[in-house]
Amino acid sequence: MNFKKYLAVLGMVLGLAACGGGGGSAGSQIGGSSGGTGTPATSTPVASSFVFALDKPSINNGGSDKALLTVTVLDSSNNVLSGVPVKVAVDSGFYTPVTSTSDITGQVTGNISIGSDKSNRTITATISVNGIGNPKLASVMVTGSRISVTSTNATPGPSASVDLNVSVFDSANVVIPNVDVSLGGDAGVAGMVNTGLSGSKVVKFSAPATVGDYFVTASALNVTSSQPIKVIANAGAVPNASGSPSSASLTPNPTSIAPNIAGEVVNRSRLSAKFLTASNTGIQYMRVRFDFVDPRLGNGETISTGTSTIYTDASGLAEADYIAGTRSSPTNGVVVRVCYSQFNFTSTTDCPAHVDANLTVAGPPLAISVGTDNTMEKGLGGIAYIKKFLIQVNDSAGVAVKDAVISASVDITHYGKGSAWSSPYNIGLTVPTIRDYYLDFLPPSAPSNALNSLQSSTYIPVVQDLTVKPQILGELIWCINEDWNRNGSLDTGEDINGDGTIQPRKAEIVVSYVSGNRTDANGQLLLQISYPQNMGGWLAYTLRATTSVAGSEGDASRSFVTGVLQTDVINGSFLTPPFGMGSCRSPN
Secondary structure, three states: OHHHHHHHHHHHHHHHHHHHHHHOOOOOOOOOOOOOOOOOOOOOOOOOEEEEEEOOOEEEOOOOOOEEEEEEEEOOOOOEOOOOEEEEEEOOOEEEEOOOEOOOOOEEEEEEEOOOOOOOEEEEEEEEEOOOOOOEEEEEEEEOOEEEEEEOOOOOOOOOEEEEEEEEEOOOOOEOOOOEEEEEEOOOOOEEEEOOOOOEEEEEEEOOOOOEEEEEEEEEOOEEEEEEEEEOOOHHHOOOOOOOOOEEEEEEEOOEEOOOOOOOOOOEEEEEEEEEOOOOOEOOOOEEEEEEOOOOOOOOOEEOOOOOOEEOOOOOEEEEEEEOOOOOOOOOOEEEEEEEEOOOOOOOOOOOOEEEEEEEEOOOOOEEEEEOOOOOEEOHHHOEEEEEEEEEEEOOOOOEOOOOEEEEEEEEEEEEEEOOOOOOOOOOOOOOOOOOOOOOOOOOOOOOOOOOOOOOOOOOOOOOOOOOOOOOOOOEEEEEOOOOOOOOOOOOOOOOOOOOOOOOOHHHOEEEEOOOOEOOOOOEEEEEEEEEHHHOOOEEEEEEEEEOOOOOOOEEEEEEEOOOOHHHOOOOHHHOOOOOOOOOOOOO
């Protein structure tokens, strides 16, 4: 009886299988063609909301500063949403998108910069996200413009001739050329002047005919500055300074400038002299004269106020400009001084007290290079590996530059993951290429299979192939540094492998100077990097060296992979993968 029931059930199952769900083939291949002619429909995801953030509320107008805008797109459940187009429009300046469609973290990024407009202002960015009707506004302040108004005779007699020097500077203290400046005030100066190619304009006018205190105003780029003009009957009418200064200082800004082309006065440094009492109060009416200390450079170098006597204002401040000539100087080779006195000077050479300051007029554009060899050494405790690099600096004629100050930095661009190293030379399996694994530290230009080389701290990479993992013993894949903005903190969307920390740690590689940060008589300097042995072959990095010189070639960088010593190939700690063997998305 049970056998008959079994046959009946089996017959029903076979009958149902023969039906095939309406006559279709019962043996269709999974993932094969369906046999139909239709095309799957695609659509752009529609967002429900979005948020945005700026990495800084303001940018300076020196030209290189920018604000990073990050827009995060969300669905109705506040989950991040990828594939959504985002548009950003700015009312001034430039917007440079890094991405225009939200990535797997739901983010779109771009940079806001000043463009060619150096005026102080607010840049407003209008952010529009596909599917959301109401755009949002982001604001970035532009700051840094400054107007300098100085007079060679701040205390003229009635109707005396006065020369007024008007200059406009950006945040880097570089003059801004061709700026229209509006002059006003009650000293009898009015109208518009243009600073021209030199960024500076000398305005001549006659002082008021009546003794008294007046002022001149100068307005441009949404900034206003003023200069007091005190008309006196004679020199003795200016009160003596009240007391001897407890603090006297002279500060140049910047301390390094380029030479000027003959006939130009673009490159200059602001000289600020400050005089304070013991209670930190400014001393007004201090007699001040800016001067050079021999030996001078000559070749057209000047001080904007000449040999005139300047009087400090109520804050104890007096200012002038050092204007470079056509000749360069050694480091700190220009010495300026400010002579000062409570009372009138007896002559243009009288200098009862003074304070000095140093400047550098940097020479023609310099070049800097980074070189290396095929050797390494062990460091502290035999655990560290040390690799040295040669930095060279020369001028446009190829002559070595002594005492150039070098700034060095190292940026880890990628970290590697792979199967455990197990004597790959004698098991017949794939051996990593020279770009992935070093015996004698032959440097590549970049990892051959890197996702993206991250050179800019504001660049947000498009992460691809996150599920790829090494399958063969000795194979290696590169994963991009998770700290995309290089701020040392774990930010939203950066934890790609989900281990709760940033990989790799910035401290895995350190850079240091072997014997100081200045080049020797041959224009050379040694740098070194150091890292633990277990990081050998698992980190890709870029070494950068810069020097504060005029010209665009004061910056050099090269990319490498951490090497190992051949003597450690058999049992080195790097044989065990420090970052695991899974994909870039996996913590293992």
